[in-house]
Amino acid sequence: MKLKIHLLLFIALPLLSFTAHKYYLSLTQINYKSEAKAVQIIINVFMDDIELALNKDFDIDLQLTTKRELKNNDVYFEKYLKDKLALKVDGKEKNFNYLGKEYDGDLVFFYLEIENINKVNSIDVSNKILIEHFPKQQNLIKSKVGKKNKSVLLTKDESSTLLEY
Incomplete structure (x- = not known):
């Protein structure tokens, strides 16, 4: 069942990125x-959703992928992610480094x-x-440690999980 969900999301997310979407889904x-002795994290979200959220939260006008895009938008992205995403490794809270962002279609x-x-x-x-x-937002978490893979779908009502390897 989980494999079917992953396959569907793997296929659906890129396809949905080229059309107006009614689905609220991110992949982490x-x-x-x-x-590298490092935990590496890639998050992908729909551009219009993150733009709307940051514009409202910080009272700004990002205008992503336009000539009028804010030059310092990484400051807002980093602040938003540090506020909305928290990680503990082996029970110890860990801060992540924001390395940057990349645009691909509508993602x-x-x-x-x-x-x-x-x-x-x-x-x-x-x-x-x-x-x-977006109250219907779902955040899919996929992880890999060694040869062990774990996945979970988080929602408004259940926004955290413990993944054990």
Whole structure:
């Protein structure tokens, strides 16, 4: 069943990125890279949704992918993500580094990293991205530590989970 959900999301998310969407879904991929001793995180969200959320939360006008796009928009993205996403590795709260973002069609990809992680037995994730503005928002979490994969779908009513490896 989980494989079917992942396959559907893998196919549906890119297709939905080229049309007006009525689905509110983000994907957060969390991978532990032992050789880098780091937890690497990629988040993708619909551009119009994140733009609306940040414009309302910070009283700004981002105008993403236009000539009038704010030059310092990474400041707002980083602040928003640090407010809406919290991670604990093996029970210890960890701050992530915001590495940047990339636009692809109607999606924004955010790149984050937690450094100096020697081993991972569990990751506690709290993901409230876009939930305040879109009550039907769902945030899919996919993770990989070693050869173990875990996935969970978070919602407004259940916005955190503990992933054990």
